Amino acid sequence: MTTRREQTSGESRELILGAAAALFAEKGYRQTTFADVAERSGISRGSIPWHFGSKEGLLLAVLERSVEVVRTGLPEEADLDVLTVGLEGLFAQPTTKLFVTLLVEALEPGSPIHDRYAAIHEALREQCRRWLARFPLPAGLPVDALAVALIGAGIGIHQQWLVAPDKVDMTGALAAVRFLVAGAVSEG
Template sequence: MGARREQTSRESRDLILAAAAELFAEKGYRQTTFADVAERSQISRGSIPWHFGSKEGLLLAVLEHSVEQLNDRMHEDSAGLDEMLDGAMGYLRLPISKLFVTLLVEALEPDSPIHDRYVAIQDALRERIRVWAEQRPLPEGVTADALSVAVMGALIGIHQQWRLSPDKIDLGEAFGALRVLLR
């Protein structure tokens, strides 16, 4: 009986996370309510604080879940440029990646509950790129740290432009140009 209850609880948590991620991406964190999440997930409103404690707890859980998906896509063990960019592009094509664009504005606010976590996420992604860059000969005057900042900026910029104008931005072509520049 306990195993079934645990499975049901896990399923409810997953439904709430998925609904909250969609709503945060669509409406933003501040505009999304527990009632919105309950309606979208079809899970009782009271279950949300039971699972996550607070709206901030829900936001952090959504962010953590999204980071796990991104890490799965980025292939931790792959050091090749193509694998790294293919993983990033594959993730950006997922609907959940819109959440990172939406939450970036939220993370910029000084009192944001996700500011520090968002900084940590970007630090980790830049570190992954820096490690990749250190394994290659770099042009004179270009450090692996500086290149990782530039590549991260390009990835964020491409993603934002594509999300704003998907009919005008060819994601594959933009990533192809980035590949050429990084070789």
């Protein structure tokens, strides 16, 4: 049973996350302060560290929520075309850029956010493996390896597009991945 207090706490958390995601996208992560998030969300400034610890913790929670939205938003039985269009929409969202912001922090020796960042990558691979499980894969193409390769292609295409949106054709690159996958898996 959820008590009234827990419910309110959960609601505050959601309001803070929504405001932070919008502000990070609009102003950038570095330029956004707890005071900005408090003003936008209507939640007192002091509550934010109570919920999320640090600004880094807040950013991680925003990322974890976007991964959850992706995981629940893409139907597991989606075909390749639906997936490709879904990914393209996802990549164009300003919050997706935040994945890159934390990567460098996650790679610092002894980083406090490393394990949660690794868990986000693992959640994406797990989603990919579940999607691939419907298809008979050819011998020589293990599902674990293919999932790393496909999530990798997504990460790397997104980053090239972020760096040079005018030069990198994201739609074309995702279509190329779609082509390669379609050639290897036999659609049920």
